Amino acid sequence: MIDPLQFTRGILGTVQNFTLMVFRAFRYMMVHFRVRESLLEMDRLGVGSIPIVFLANLFAGLDMALQFSVVMAPYGATNLLGKVVATSVIRDMGPVLASLVMSARVTAGITSELGMMATTQQIEALLVMGVDPVDRLVAPKILAGMVMLPVLSVVGDFLGVLAGLAVAMFGAHVPAPLYWSGVRTALTLPNLVNGIAKPFVFGFILVSIGCYYGLRTTGGAQGVGRSTTKAVVYAAIWILVANFLISKLLIDVWGWKL
Amino acid sequence: MIRLENVTVAYGSRVILEEIDLEIPTGKTMVILGESGSGKTTILKCVLGTLHPVKGRVLANGQDISTLNESDLLRFRQRMGMVFQEGALFDSLTVGENVAFWLWEHTSLSDEEVETRVRTLLRFVGLENSIDFKPSDLSGGMRRRVAIARAMAAEDPAFMLYDEPTTGLDPFTSKSICDLMRRVQREFTTTNIVVTHDLTDAYRVGDLFTFIKDAKIIATGSRQDIEHSHDPFIKTFLSLDS
Numbered sequence: 001m002i003d004p005l006q007f008t009r010g011i012l013g014t015v016q017n018f019t020l021m022v023f024r025a026f027r028y029m030m031v032h033f034r035v036r037e038s039l040l041e042m043d044r045l046g047v048g049s050i051p052i053v054f055l056a057n058l059f060a061g062l063d064m065a066l067q068f069s070v071v072m073a074p075y076g077a078t079n080l081l082g083k084v085v086a087t088s089v090i091r092d093m094g095p096v097l098a099s100l101v102m103s104a105r106v107t108a109g110i111t112s113e114l115g116m117m118a119t120t121q122q123i124e125a126l127l128v129m130g131v132d133p134v135d136r137l138v139a140p141k142i143l144a145g146m147v148m149l150p151v152l153s154v155v156g157d158f159l160g161v162l163a164g165l166a167v168a169m170f171g172a173h174v175p176a177p178l179y180w181s182g183v184r185t186a187l188t189l190p191n192l193v194n195g196i197a198k199p200f201v202f203g204f205i206l207v208s209i210g211c212y213y214g215l216r217t218t219g220g221a222q223g224v225g226r227s228t229t230k231a232v233v234y235a236a237i238w239i240l241v242a243n244f245l246i247s248k249l250l251i252d253v254w255g256w257k258l
Numbered sequence: 259m260i261r262l263e264n265v266t267v268a269y270g271s272r273v274i275l276e277e278i279d280l281e282i283p284t285g286k287t288m289v290i291l292g293e294s295g296s297g298k299t300t301i302l303k304c305v306l307g308t309l310h311p312v313k314g315r316v317l318a319n320g321q322d323i324s325t326l327n328e329s330d331l332l333r334f335r336q337r338m339g340m341v342f343q344e345g346a347l348f349d350s351l352t353v354g355e356n357v358a359f360w361l362w363e364h365t366s367l368s369d370e371e372v373e374t375r376v377r378t379l380l381r382f383v384g385l386e387n388s389i390d391f392k393p394s395d396l397s398g399g400m401r402r403r404v405a406i407a408r409a410m411a412a413e414d415p416a417f418m419l420y421d422e423p424t425t426g427l428d429p430f431t432s433k434s435i436c437d438l439m440r441r442v443q444r445e446f447t448t449t450n451i452v453v454t455h456d457l458t459d460a461y462r463v464g465d466l467f468t469f470i471k472d473a474k475i476i477a478t479g480s481r482q483d484i485e486h487s488h489d490p491f492i493k494t495f496l497s498l499d500s
Contacts, residue, residue: 121346128306130336131363132328 018212021134025208028132028139037140045106045141045207046148050155056101057156060093061085061163069172078172082182085164090186090195094157096243099149099202103235107210110141111231114214115224123215138211142204149203150196157195190254198246202239209235259284260305260417260449265314267300274300276473277314282466284319287443287450289464291457291495296470298453302419305451306340307331318417336364339409339448343422345401347393353380353404354389360411379407383438399431406438410446418442420452424459436462457496469495 028034065085072078114137117123126133161183168174213231217223260282267275275297282288290298303309304316307323316323318334326334347356357376361367367375380386383403393401402423409418420439424432436459443450443463454460460467461481468478469492477487484492 117348120344120349121342122348124308125340125342125346125348127308127332128335128338128340129360129363130332130334132332136363 017216018208021138021212021215022142022208024132024134025139025142025211028135029143032135032139034136034140037136038143041140041144042148045102045144046152049102049105049148049152052101052105053098053152053156054159056097057089057094057160058163060097061089061160062167064088064093064160065164065167066171069167069174073172078168078174079178080182081164081168081172081174082161082179083186084182085168086161086183086186087191089157089160089164090191092194092198092243092247094160095149095153095195095198095202096239098153098156099199099206099239100236102149102152102202103206103232103239106145107206107231107235108228110207110210111214111217111228112224114211115217115227118215118217119220119223133215138208138215141211142207145203145207146200147203149199149206153195153199190250194247194250197250198243201242201246205238205242206235209238259317259319260288260451261315261317262301262304263315263317265304265311265316267297267304267309267311273473275304275311278475280468280475280478282449282451284449285443285447286465287439287452287463288466288468289452289454289460290468290470291455291460292470294455297473298455298470299421301470302340302421302451302453305417305419306335306338336360336412337414337416339406339412339415339418341402341405341409341418341420341423343425344398345393345405347401347404347408349393351393352389353385353391353393353396356393356404357407357411359408364412375411379410380404382410382441383407397431399427399435402427402435403438406435406442410442415446415448418446418448418450420450420454422454423452424454424456432456432459433462439463 065081068084069078069081072081072084114123123133126136165176165179168179169176210231213227213234217227219226262278262280265275265278266273278301280288280301290301292298300309304311305318305323307316307326310324314324321334323331323334347353348359351359354373354376357379358372361372361375377386377389380389383406385400385403385407388396388400388404393404396404409415418439423439424435427435439450439452440463442448450463452460452463464481466478466480467484469476469484469489471491476489477484477492485496487493
């Protein structure tokens with residue numbers, strides 16, 4: 001039986017500790033920027049994730065173009081395929097898909113790495129050596145996530161649009177120039193801001209949640225497994241929540257413009 | 259000098275240490291003995307400042323650790339070396355990088371100067387040839403040696419804390435680690451606290467001995483004082499080990 005008081009206290013405690021960790025990480029980014037560690041993390045988080053983000057966006061672009069062409073063909077609207085595919089990919093599918101795929105790879109990787117460090121007293125060793133783990137481990141990772149996810153997302157978006165072109169040309173018989181002119185009309189400021197702001201926030205979410213649960217791991221190998229599962233699930237959920245909130249915010253700012 | 263004054267540590271209603279008074283003179287080694295779960299490691303955590311007592315004070319060279327804020331604590335710990343039970347080496351770094359870590363973080367030495375210091379420290383613990391190895395390539399004894407070298411990387415470590423430094427090692431390796439700990443104390447005049455449950459190793463490294471039972475200190479003194487104790491727990495502990 002869950003004690004509501006204890007449950008509420010647990011949630012408030014988590015929010016407080018998470019906020020403190022994030023606040024400290026941003027303070028370290030400002031006052032004690034670690035260039036070498038940040039570049040290393042960007043390489044590990046970003047460059048290492050290129051193949052899976054590419055694959056995910058490629059098949060998502062193919063599938064989306066296929067589904068849209070089936071729906072649009074009866075209305076003779078397949079000439080709008082480029083605009084529809086590009087808008088969907090840039091505004092929503094690209095960032096969300098890249099982030100969800102990355103959460104499986106990056107969040108799980110970070111949590112298990114920090115979790116193992118916590119259970120083998122390596123985190124304690126850092127503290128004893130006068131080094132704050134948030135400074136050495138968390139801040140460079142968060143920064144890398146916030147920089148690399150938008151980059152991966154943009155490249156992934158391009159691949160998704162390119163995959164859509166293949167379906168448009170060979171499935172829906174839409175000429176390439178017509179498809180590309182549709183894509184060009186989708187490259188509006190609201191869409192581009194959507195496409196960059198979302199992965200920026202998602203990058204923060206998936207890395208910071210991974211770091212938080214990693215650092216708080218206890219209980220050996222089983223504890224590492226538990227923390228990793230928790231971090232991946234929460235990261236995925238918060239990415240979807242943030243996606244809706246950012247969409248709503250940007251629609252409120254720009255209205256129903258595409 | 260390290261001094262614990264009337265220190266009580268508790269997690270909720272569970273008392274881990276109760277009104278502990280302990281003094282470790284400068285340059286001496288205090289060995290803390292007791293059963294598993296008796297609160298031995300908690301004393302180390304209080305001295306490190308990773309755990310704050312609910313009552314009492316922890317003084318290191320006159321400075322009250324329990325009142326320091328996070329950044330002052332990080333600075334204070336720079337003069338402290340800690341050797342963990344399994345070494346707690348950073349497994350993503352090589353042996354040399356592990357030892358160099360403190361120097362990278364807290365000094366502006368050039369790469370050449372760092373390497374010279376790292377080689378000196380590794381030579382001191384007899385592992386200069388393992389500088390490029392990863393911790394996973396090392397035996398338990400070698401890992402403890404690297405941990406000692408890493409703990410000494412600070413230019414002038416004032417305090418060395420050892421948490422079960424010989425647990426899981428064979429008798430020969432245990433003796434060599436104890437000899438190394440003695441050398442560190444002699445050559446660097448450090449004030450040491452060693453937590454162990456192994457009496458043979460305790461006698462090898464210790465100047466003073468403290469027994470903890472049920473969160474309380476039941477005896478403190480020299481080897482003679484301990485051996486002549488009439489406390490039934492200490493008598494049993496000594497007889498079981500012999």
